[in-house]
Amino acid sequence: MRKIAFTALVGSKNCNLDTKESDSDYKVIVLPTFDDLYRNITYSETIIGEKEDFDFHDIRKIVNLFWKSNINYIQVLYSKEIKFSGIEEIDKMLKEIFKHRDQIATMNLPYLYSSCHGMHLEKMKQITHGTAGTQHLVDKFGYDCKQFLHAFRMLDFVQRFANSGFKNFERSIRYDNGHERDNRLNMKNGFYTLEEAREIIRVEYQEFKAYEEIYKSQPVKEDVKKWLEEIVYKIVRYYTKIEMEGVIVNEARI
Helix, strand or coil, X not given: CCEEEEEEEEHHHCCCCCCCCCCEEEEEEECCCHHHHHCCCCXXXXXXXXXXXXXXXXXXXXXXXXXXXXXXXXXXXXXXXXEECCCHHHHHHHHHHHHCXXXXXXXXXXXXXXXXXXXXXXHXXXXXXXXXXXXXXXXXXXXXXXXXHHHHHHHHHHHHHHHCCCCCHHHHHCCCCCHHHHHHXXXXXXXXXXXXXXXHHHHHHHHHXXXXXXXXXXXXXHHHHHHHHHHHHHHHHHHHHHHHCCCCCCCCEC
């Protein structure tokens, strides 16, 4: 059994791009047991439900996930819905991580650009191939309009974040109510033909490429990574100690 460190809402509901059909997506960060440490096990699991999806990861992975600047993981630091472990000392350290979220989000901006570029290309490869959950969209519209929106957002985020002076990650992933959000929902809901979608991406990609040098010229903050590694180490050490002392209750375990 593993204790949950924190659970964070991510995905469309966190970015204000949800509709009544949208599921709730959560990243769940768990604390390793002594057995995990001894046997070198790094737990991960995905659970897909009818209305809620859960993506579980060992807390020891978050340093690398944040360092590689995958916005799907960085956004947990900007979640609108966060539930912590209930262990006072661990929650205190976790909240310290969240307090420094802006530094974490910008600690590897060159990689952030490359990460968004890679995810964009992957989404574009999949745009005409439905998944189990999106094949009906391909059948109806001739392409996966959800993948279209994801591909576009990778490009759009890069521009929005840079235009904020790299100071507002939260507003760069989240769309306020209004014309811009309505347009993104049109993308998601198949308003455009495949040909129109490809043209929108072509124009947006050219604008995206103009930001490459801006990102690649930003300094990498090794000191932030080192600080994050240290605080995760302290969290794991503290939890291992109290787990071995047998003082952890069985609530909120998986």
